[in-house]
Amino acid sequence: MEYKVLAAEIIELIGSKDNVASVFNCATRLRFKLKDDSLVQKEELEKLEGVKGIVTGAGQFQIIIGSKVPILCEEVKKLLDLSDTVVETKKMNPLDMAIDTISSIFSPMLLVMCGAGVLKGFISLLEYFAILDVTSGAYILLYAASDAVFNFLPFILAVTAAEKFKANKFLSLIIAGSMFYPSITALTDTDLSFFGLTFTVSSFASSVLPIIFTVYLQLKLEKVLNRIIPEFVYPFLMPFICLLVLVPIVFIVIGPIFAEVSSWMSTIFSNLYSFSPILLGVVLGFSWNFMVIFGVHWGVVPVILTNLAVLGYDMIIPMVGPINFCMAGAAFGVFLKTKKANVRAAAGTGALTAAFGITEPSIYGTNLKYKRPMVLGGIAGAVGASITCLGGAQGTAVVIPSILTFTAFMNDKGFEFLLIGTAVAFVLAAVLVYFFGYNDSME
Numbered sequence: 369m370e371y372k373v374l375a376a377e378i379i380e381l382i383g384s385k386d387n388v389a390s391v392f393n394c395a396t397r398l399r400f401k402l403k404d405d406s407l408v409q410k411e412e413l414e415k416l417e418g419v420k421g422i423v424t425g426a427g428q429f430q431i432i433i434g435s436k437v438p439i440l441c442e443e444v445k446k447l448l449d450l451s452d453t454v455v456e457t458k459k460m461n462p463l464d465m466a467i468d469t470i471s472s473i474f475s476p477m478l479l480v481m482c483g484a485g486v487l488k489g490f491i492s493l494l495e496y497f498a499i500l501d502v503t504s505g506a507y508i509l510l511y512a513a514s515d516a517v518f519n520f521l522p523f524i525l526a527v528t529a530a531e532k533f534k535a536n537k538f539l540s541l542i543i544a545g546s547m548f549y550p551s552i553t554a555l556t557d558t559d560l561s562f563f564g565l566t567f568t569v570s571s572f573a574s575s576v577l578p579i580i581f582t583v584y585l586q587l588k589l590e591k592v593l594n595r596i597i598p599e600f601v602y603p604f605l606m607p608f609i610c611l612l613v614l615v616p617i618v619f620i621v622i623g624p625i626f627a628e629v630s631s632w633m634s635t636i637f638s639n640l641y642s643f644s645p646i647l648l649g650v651v652l653g654f655s656w657n658f659m660v661i662f663g664v665h666w667g668v669v670p671v672i673l674t675n676l677a678v679l680g681y682d683m684i685i686p687m688v689g690p691i692n693f694c695m696a697g698a699a700f701g702v703f704l705k706t707k708k709a710n711v712r713a714a715a716g717t718g719a720l721t722a723a724f725g726i727t728e729p730s731i732y733g734t735n736l737k738y739k740r741p742m743v744l745g746g747i748a749g750a751v752g753a754s755i756t757c758l759g760g761a762q763g764t765a766v767v768i769p770s771i772l773t774f775t776a777f778m779n780d781k782g783f784e785f786l787l788i789g790t791a792v793a794f795v796l797a798a799v800l801v802y803f804f805g806y807n808d809s810m811e
Contacts, residue, residue: 371436374418375443378431381416383407385448393441394475396728397423398431405429421732423661427468432728434721438479472532473580474669477524481517485767488514489776496778518766521673522547522572522579529583535590539607540583546615547572547579562616570623574677576670577626582618586610633671634678641683645757649687653753653793654746656691657731676766685763686777686786690752690793692769696722697794698745699730701801702738708808725770740805745797752793759785 379385382400389401402408408429410422418440421432433440491510494500500507517524526544530537546552556571572578593606641648659665668684675682696719703715711734718730735741761782767773769790777783 371440371443372447374416375440375447377416378413378419379444379447381409381413382429388448391441391444391448392472392475393433393437394471394478396432396434396437396726398433398437398441398444399471399475400429400431401427402429420729427465428471432732434729435726469532470669473525473528476528476531477517480524481766484514484517485765485776486773488765489767489773489778492778493775496775514765518676519573520548521574521576525576525579526583529580530586533584533587535583535587536607539610540579540586542607542611543582543586543614543618544579546611547618552619562620565620567620568624569619570627572623574673575626575630576673576677577629578618578622581626582614582622585617586614589613630674630678633674637671637675637683638679641757645683645760646754648683649754649757650750652684652687653691653694653750656688656753657695657727657735657742657746657749660727661731661736673766676764681762681764681780683757683762685765685767686756686761686769686780686782687753687789689769689774689786689790690756691749692722692725692727693790694745694749694752694793694797695727695730695735696720697748697797698735698741698801698805699733700794701744701798702734702741702806704798705802705806706808711808723771725768725773734806738806738810741797741801744800744805748793748797748800751796752789752791754789755792756782756786756789759789761786761789 378398379388382388382402383404384407387403387407389403391398391400393399405424413419413431414422418433419431420434423430423432487510491500491507491514495502495507500510522544523541526540527537529535530540552569553571553573555569558569559566560569561567570578589610590606593609594602597605597609656665659668672682672684675684699715699718699722703712703719706712706715714733715730718733718735721727722730731742735745759782761777762780763777764780765776767776769777769786774787774790777786
């Protein structure tokens with residue numbers, strides 16, 4: 369595929385470069401903020417080779433491309449030559465604004481986190497077969513590489529949040545650095561005094577909310593200082609005041625508050641999990657892929673990361689295994705049933721990519737298109753996720769479950785239930801779709 373040509377065609381069909389306020393990508397989608405959605409030629413866009421579907425929501429115009437979307441996004445950015453100026457677009461409701469903020473902050477780092485998860489699974493496999501000793505230098509270095517993205521998550525979020533809020537990213541990184549300064553981390557859970565104000569030093573390792581909220585405050589402070597500080601002293605006085613004000617606020621106010629918030633979030637989720645793991649599995653298993661369509665699933669990401677930081681494990685990550693494979697199974701059911709070459713090609717591709725953790729091609733290529741496979745796949749996902757959840761499966765790595773990454777769960781609780789739930793979801797979805805979900809007359 370010639371991505372430069374596709375980028376030019378997309379820009380022309382969304383109303384030209386003058387209609388684009390911003391663009392970024394997640395794992396499979398090109399996400400635009402447009403000034404006027406009515407200028408988009410949707411039907412022509414969907415006909416382009418390489419475009420697997422179109423979704424609108426959360427104030428974004430999203431084009432489903434696939435796993436090579438980062439390459440296309442770079443070509444689009446080159447042609448757009450967007451400045452860093454924030455372009456005013458139509459106002460969003462609070463829910464759309466929240467989803468847009470979360471997806472904008474977490475999307476850019478998703479592929480890196482998944483890559484680190486694959487590496488962690490690879491290390492687990494080598495450890496399991498006694499190829500790599502846990503005391504060896506190779507294990508220590510590779511484990512550090514796989515775990516660094518999570519342990520130092522606030523540094524990554526400092527960059528992505530600064531880009532989203534249009535704050536000074538280097539200043540955001542310095543603030544994040546203060547959270548991990550050696551003499552500070554050595555005093556975690558110790559009481560300190562700041563000019564008479566006593567506070568307890570919080571641990572920010574793997575935290576999510578503190579740095580995001582701090583960067584937002586940084587933006588507001590920068591705007592105020594931009595209005596009141598003379599231009600000739602602004603370059604050094606602005607960062608001086610921001611550091612002087614924000615770093616103490618991080619440790620004295622934001623850290624303790626969000627430590628409590630994170631604890632509450634994990635407690636609420638744990639209580640729900642303890643109350644009825646089957647109910648949790650049914651709700652998430654059935655609804656997750658519908659949430660993916662509208663991008664609402666991004667709202668679950670902070671909960672996952674909070675569970676990992678507070679509890680040391682998460683229950684949602686393993687359930688994503690059956691959730692992904694139910695879409696693979698549904699597409700595979702279409703693949704087995706159809707006699708049409710074009711449908712078989714779309715269904716086969718969708719089933720394969722879903723097995724590798726990317727479900728959009730299966731969702732938009734067959735399952736959502738014919739409706740019944742989407743619903744029946746959701747039912748199979750609910751069954752598989754319930755089995756996984758009922759078995760107490762836990763995840764300790766931020767990774768999308770797929771045939772490449774299941775080894776990352778080998779040493780975690782309930783691994784066998786993750787495998788059983790995933791297998792059930794795939795087979796049940798394929799069987800249901802084959803007998804009840806598709807026939808060639810639907811085409």
